[in-house]
Amino acid sequence: MKLTVVCLLWWYLRCVVSKSELLVLDLQQNKNAKTMNQDSEFPFERARRVTPEEHQQFKEALSKQFGLQPRKRGRPAKEQDEKYEPISIRLHPKVLTWAKAEAQRRGIGYQTVINEVLLAQIG
Numbered sequence: 001m002k003l004t005v006v007c008l009l010w011w012y013l014r015c016v017v018s019k020s021e022l023l024v025l026d027l028q029q030n031k032n033a034k035t036m037n038q039d040s041e042f043p044f045e046r047a048r049r050v051t052p053e054e055h056q057q058f059k060e061a062l063s064k065q066f067g068l069q070p071r072k073r074g075r076p077a078k079e080q081d082e083k084y085e086p087i088s089i090r091l092h093p094k095v096l097t098w099a100k101a102e103a104q105r106r107g108i109g110y111q112t113v114i115n116e117v118l119l120a121q122i123g
Helices: 002-016 019-036 052-066 093-106 110-122
Strands: none
16 A cells, blocks of 8 residues: 555656656656666656546545645635625725825725725715
């Protein structure tokens, strides 16, 4: 079982890891290959993409064997009532100057200041 996970890990690294990370891995392997007299060339012409099912199996195997949980990436999804609608609006320069000054004073975005004032007006 451990050998299977090691093979999956090696395969995952070769198929999913970015090229810059592969370059570092290849440099390390080439350094080791010189001392061990082994050919460390990977046959990229025979490589294929990892399927989503294989990717999921690998994540489950890592989680099961080593207790590793992958980090969630990106901005968290907002609830439907929290989503804002993008609009275009023309404001008087004095309003915009006030909103930007207030935002800088409070350390938040000026659009947030305008939104808070409007929400306070409607209740």
